[in-house]
Amino acid sequence: MARDWITDPQEITRRSFEIVAAEADLARFDPAERGVATRLIHSCGMVEIAPDLRFAPGAVVAGREALTAGAPVLVDARMVEAGITRARLPAGNRVICTLDDPRVPDMAKQAGLTRSAIAVDLWVPHLPGAVVAIGNAPTALFRLLELIADGAPPPAAILGFPVGFVGAAESKDALASTRLPYLTLLGRRGGSAIASAAVNALAREGI
Amino acid sequence: MARDWITDPQEITRRSFEIVAAEADLARFDPAERGVATRLIHSCGMVEIAPDLRFAPGAVVAGREALTAGAPVLVDARMVEAGITRARLPAGNRVICTLDDPRVPDMAKQAGLTRSAIAVDLWVPHLPGAVVAIGNAPTALFRLLELIADGAPPPAAILGFPVGFVGAAESKDALASTRLPYLTLLGRRGGSAIASAAVNALAREGI
Numbered sequence: 001m002a003r004d005w006i007t008d009p010q011e012i013t014r015r016s017f018e019i020v021a022a023e024a025d026l027a028r029f030d031p032a033e034r035g036v037a038t039r040l041i042h043s044c045g046m047v048e049i050a051p052d053l054r055f056a057p058g059a060v061v062a063g064r065e066a067l068t069a070g071a072p073v074l075v076d077a078r079m080v081e082a083g084i085t086r087a088r089l090p091a092g093n094r095v096i097c098t099l100d101d102p103r104v105p106d107m108a109k110q111a112g113l114t115r116s117a118i119a120v121d122l123w124v125p126h127l128p129g130a131v132v133a134i135g136n137a138p139t140a141l142f143r144l145l146e147l148i149a150d151g152a153p154p155p156a157a158i159l160g161f162p163v164g165f166v167g168a169a170e171s172k173d174a175l176a177s178t179r180l181p182y183l184t185l186l187g188r189r190g191g192s193a194i195a196s197a198a199v200n201a202l203a204r205e206g207i
Numbered sequence: 208m209a210r211d212w213i214t215d216p217q218e219i220t221r222r223s224f225e226i227v228a229a230e231a232d233l234a235r236f237d238p239a240e241r242g243v244a245t246r247l248i249h250s251c252g253m254v255e256i257a258p259d260l261r262f263a264p265g266a267v268v269a270g271r272e273a274l275t276a277g278a279p280v281l282v283d284a285r286m287v288e289a290g291i292t293r294a295r296l297p298a299g300n301r302v303i304c305t306l307d308d309p310r311v312p313d314m315a316k317q318a319g320l321t322r323s324a325i326a327v328d329l330w331v332p333h334l335p336g337a338v339v340a341i342g343n344a345p346t347a348l349f350r351l352l353e354l355i356a357d358g359a360p361p362p363a364a365i366l367g368f369p370v371g372f373v374g375a376a377e378s379k380d381a382l383a384s385t386r387l388p389y390l391t392l393l394g395r396r397g398g399s400a401i402a403s404a405a406v407n408a409l410a411r412e413g414i
Contacts, residue, residue, distance in 0.1 A: 005349045005374055009321045012373045019372040045370045045395035079399065082289035099265070114216045139219070162343040163252045163400070166219045167212055188252035192286065193370070193398050201316045 016042055023047040032060050036201040043197035044189075052186040059181040061196065063157030066131050070149040071156055072096050073124045073199055076116055077136035083196025084133075088203045091133075098122035119142035128153040130204065134160050135195025138167030145174055157180040159198040163190035213215030215269040223249055232255040235375075239267050243390065243408040250404035259393040266388040270364030273338050278287055278363055279303050281330045283323055284343035290403025291340075295410045300338075305329035324350035337362040338409070342402025352381055364390045366405040370397035 001121075006012055017038060022046040024062050026034045041047055070091035075081050081097050089095075098104065098119040108118040115139030123132070132154065132155045134141050141162050148154050160175045160182055162168045172184045181200055213219055224245060231254040233241045240262050248254055274280075278296035282288050288304050296302075305311065305326040310380055315325040323344030331354065332338070339362045341348050348369050355361050367382045367389055369375045379391045 003349075003353075005346065005377065007320050007346065009323065012321070016372040042371070044398060045372060045375060078289040079286050079403070082285040083399075112216050114219070117214065129339065139212065139214065142210075146210075164249070165223040165252060168252060170212065172315050191251060192290075193400065196286070 017181070018067055020047060024050040024124060029055070031062075035204075036198065039197050039201040039204075040185070040194050043193045044191070046189075047152065049185055049189060051191070054057075054176050054182070054184050054186060055184045056176075056180065059157050059183055060202065062181045063131050063159070063183070066129055066156035067093055067203050069129065072126050072130050074098075074099050074126055074130050074132045074138040074196040075195070076134045077192055078118065078160075079192035080133050080135040080195045080199075083135075084199050085203070088200055090203055090205065096123070096126060115144065116140040120144050120147065124152050127155050130155040131159045131199065132160075133195045133199050134158070134162050135190065135192035136162060138162040138171040139162060139178065141171040141175060145171070145178065148180070154180055156181065157202070158184075159195055159202075160184040161190035161192075161195040164188060213315050227254060231257040233257060234389060236262070236321050239271075243267050243405065246404050246408035247392070247401050250400045251398070252296075253396075256392055256396060261383050261389070263387065266364050266390055267409065269388045270338050270366070270390070272288075273297065273336055273363035274406075274410050275302055276336065279333050280338050280361070281305075281333055281337050281339045282402070283326065283341045283347040283369075284285075285397055286399035287340050287342040287402045287406075290327045290342075290399055291406050292410070295407055297410055303330070316411060320350065321346040321402050323347040327351050327354065327362070329361050335360040338364050338366065338406065340368075340402045340406050342368050342397065342399035343370065345369040345371060345378040346380040348382060349374065352378075352385065352402040355387070361387055363388065363390075364409070365400055366409075367391040368397035368399075368402040368405065377400060 020041050022036050026037050029178050068090045072094040075097045104115050108115045117139035120140050120143040169187050227248050233244050274296045276313040279301040282304045312321050315322045324346035327347050348367050348384050376394050382389050
């Protein structure tokens, strides 16, 4: 059947990356960072996020090494979990989402926090060496920074991509003002597709 | 503990919707459509998508009625499925994702199509009266339009939000040129968060 749309998956991927390379200015990134930035842009179809991407020095390498060493991936939302390509994780890494833990609703009520924020408290035993991927809730990122400031062990890498109108920009500004190993997208934009693309990009060999 | 971030979920939602109402021009929509548009914008943190939203006349009502009548929701990706709030679906509606069907890889190879596109062929028995939510693959939307043009029964509503650089804009232009009951976002932007927000918005009472 003659079609006027591109049907071959390899060709779609090739052309997509060609467009990102042509349109996005990623000159300030080193090659490994550029590979990750390309995949983040690819996941959301927006070359216009390039100027707002911020990667702490060494964070891409730290995240990749953590995954290779078998680090768990701590996520704030089921959508982030669903976007992670399990087969690509280098060490059968666990993906942990504590949001649906039965303790969370009561804990949230008692603490006066969102469920997303208090679910981060349940990450603490898993934090050392972990890769954190936040793709939904600004309050999860705020709470993580709070717990770390209070002495919780910092993870190996923080992929901080909460989205929205209240707290997203502020929480990512706070993240980018730390010396933690982070990848983030400043401003209101973000989301679970970008967060899971960050995990998948770090998991990919030869980035 | 004194915090400089907003911790109360109701307050976060209230302020978010206040910001959308202040910043997004939704005057061309009727009240039900405006409620859906607000939730789509809320899901991605981008008031700037407002001018590119296109809703076919009556599509919001058709989608809502279909869900109330128990329509299944057909999705192109696990992330869309993960973003749908099951408890909010009005009739315990099934959410069907055929992408991981064991027949899909061979079917895709044989047809020379993407897995996302050929997975749509497996929707056909479920299409009459269904709500379709596409949040990832342009090829899924192209294939759906092709099958309908070839005589497959049209669904009750098509929430068409594929994302990316190759085919996303083109597939949504094709959708918007039909007389089908669609909601879409023209251009490259889209994604599973917007697609699942569309389902959740239609499922919500009193939109």
